[in-house]
Amino acid sequence: MATTTATCTLSSADILSNAISLSSTTTLYKDGTTSTGLEQLNYHRLLLTTNNAPTGTAATQFDLIQDSARMNANPANYVYIINKNTDVTDYVKISINSEIIGSLYGGDWMFIPWSDAITDTEDAGDQTGDDSSIEAQAFVHDCEIEYALFHSGELLVTAGDS
Amino acid sequence: MATTTATITLASSDIADNSFSISNTSTITKAGSANDIVHTTGLTRITTTATANVVLINSGDTAGNYGASAAGGNVITKGKFFIQNLNDRGDGSKYVTLLQGAVVIGRLYGGDWAFFPSDGAAGDDIEITPSSTTETTLEYIMFYE
Numbered sequence: 429m430a431t432t433t434a435t436c437t438l439s440s441a442d443i444l445s446n447a448i449s450l451s452s453t454t455t456l457y458k459d460g461t462t463s464t465g466l467e468q469l470n471y472h473r474l475l476l477t478t479n480n481a482p483t484g485t486a487a488t489q490f491d492l493i494q495d496s497a498r499m500n501a502n503p504a505n506y507v508y509i510i511n512k513n514t515d516v517t518d519y520v521k522i523s524i525n526s527e528i529i530g531s532l533y534g535g536d537w538m539f540i541p542w543s544d545a546i547t548d549t550e551d552a553g554d555q556t557g558d559d560s561s562i563e564a565q566a567f568v569h570d571c572e573i574e575y576a577l578f579h580s581g582e583l584l585v586t587a588g589d590s
Numbered sequence: 591m592a593t594t595t596a597t598i599t600l601a602s603s604d605i606a607d608n609s610f611s612i613s614n615t616s617t618i619t620k621a622g623s624a625n626d627i628v629h630t631t632g633l634t635r636i637t638t639t640a641t642a643n644v645v646l647i648n649s650g651d652t653a654g655n656y657g658a659s660a661a662g663g664n665v666i667t668k669g670k671f672f673i674q675n676l677n678d679r680g681d682g683s684k685y686v687t688l689l690q691g692a693v694v695i696g697r698l699y700g701g702d703w704a705f706f707p708s709d710g711a712a713g714d715d716i717e718i719t720p721s722s723t724t725e726t727t728l729e730y731i732m733f734y735e
Contacts, residue, residue, distance in 0.1 A: 432602035432610070436705050438672055440594035443630050443733070448594070450633070450731070452674045452703040459697075462682045469605050503697055508600060510614055517622045522707070527693035527714070530668075530707025535616045537598055538706040541688065541696030560694065576600065576612070 430465045432456045432578060434506065434539060458580045459504035466504070470577040473512075476520060476566040488565065489523060492575060495547045495559040496583035503543035505579040507562060510537035512572040520571045523563040532573075542577075592628045594618040594733055596670065596705060618733050621668050631666075631732045635676075639725050643689070643717045646730055647671065649710030667709075669734030671716055674703035676727040686718040686726055697721075698728075708732070 435453040456466045476490070492509075499505060511520050513534035520532045525546065532538060546560045564573070597615040618627050631647070638644055649666055675686055677700035685697040688704060691714045698704060698718075708716060720726050 430602055430605035432600065432605050434703070435597075435599040435601075436672065436703055437597040437599075438594065438705075438731070439597075440592055443592035443594050443628065444632065448630075448633070448731075450672070454674075454701045454703055457679070457682065457699065459699075460682045462679050465605075467605065469602075469610065471610075504699065505696070507696075508598070508612070516619060516624050519622065521709075524695060525693050527691045528709050529690055529693075529695065530670075530709045531621060532707060533619070533622060536707060537596070537614050537616055539598055539600075540704045540706050541698055541702060543687070543694060543696040545687075545694035578605075 430467045432465060436539065456506050456578050457504065459502060466506070466578045466580050468579050468581070470579070470582070471574070473572065473574045475570050476564055476573050477570045478566045478568070489563040490565065491561040492564040493542070493562040493577055495544050495561040497547050498581045498583045499544035499579065500547040502580040505542045505544065505577060506539065507542045507575065507577055508537065508539045509573060509575040511535065512574060513569065515569065518569045518571050519567050520573060521565045521567065524560055525558055592626050594627065598705070618670050620735050627669065627733045627735060629734050631734070633729060633731045635727065635729045637725055637727045638720060639723045641720055641723055643719050645715050645717050646673070647708070647710065647716040647732055649708070649714045649716065650712030666732065666734045667711060669708055669732050670705065671708050671730065671732045672703065672705045673698065673728060673730040675700055676729060677701070680724070684722050684724050686720045686728065689717045689719065690714055
């Protein structure tokens with residue numbers, strides 16, 4: 429078991445007539461448990477290109493975090509994504525299925541629970557079909573992003589050449 | 591003009607061989623600009639026993655509380671949204687499902703929070719669906735253009 433905490437602090441001295449200061453901390457637990465922490469972590473940094481370099485094909489949405497029946501069966505997952513670009517006009521559009529959730533401009537981050545509610549395949553190499561994969565697409569310039577997935581089980585693809 | 595910041599800290603001493611710690615702060619600005627967002631719904635607290643969908647943010651609404659027809663109102667479109675489930679963990683089986691439009695994002699168990707950008711247009715409402723009739727208390731706030 430591992431103990432991982434996530435804290436969010438929102439503050440503004442002047443968006444209202446009085447200051448706003450919110451802080452919330454949660455511990456990342458497995459589904460259906462009261463004290464068993466998530467033990468698995470994927471942490472990535474990558475360059476999300478606008479032209480699908482090096483192939484240079486048209487810009488598209490990519491499956492940043494692939495759905496799987498394993499994720500779907502363990503619905504207490506958490507996702508953190510940050511756009512590390514410093515130009516505030518560069519952005520990454522984050523989608524799930526057909527829904528554009530929102531856009532992360534340079535410096536923006538997000539943290540969401542992710543239950544992978546719809547899974548269509550056990551094959552991590554198969555991006556076809558409607559599913560709840562977390563998709564990302566870069567606009568304006570290539571975007572450096574970092575993302576973390578805290579989870580309790582993922583699909584490992586069976587080696588095809590063993 | 592207003593300056594609002596959002597900071598995240600992720601920390602674990604034992605999820606990996608070495609300690610894992612991330613901290614980042616972003617300033618909440620309008621899309622593609624350095625100009626600050628100046629509108630907010632303010633902090634809202636609700637308590638519900640519903641098991642049907644509850645609309646928290648009626649995106650693109652032109653007639654509601656934040657609609658253009660309301661006095662001084664503004665249509666909520668793009669922005670940043672924060673929500674927390676104030677219930678305790680309980681037995682770990684109760685949660686609210688967080689949705690945007692008809693798409694499920696994930697589950698907020700007691701104590702959990704989420705913060706994400708929303709490009710919400712008409713129909714892209716932010717909603718929750720509680721998993722049971724257990725009384726659930728939530729707080730949320732949106733900063734929007």
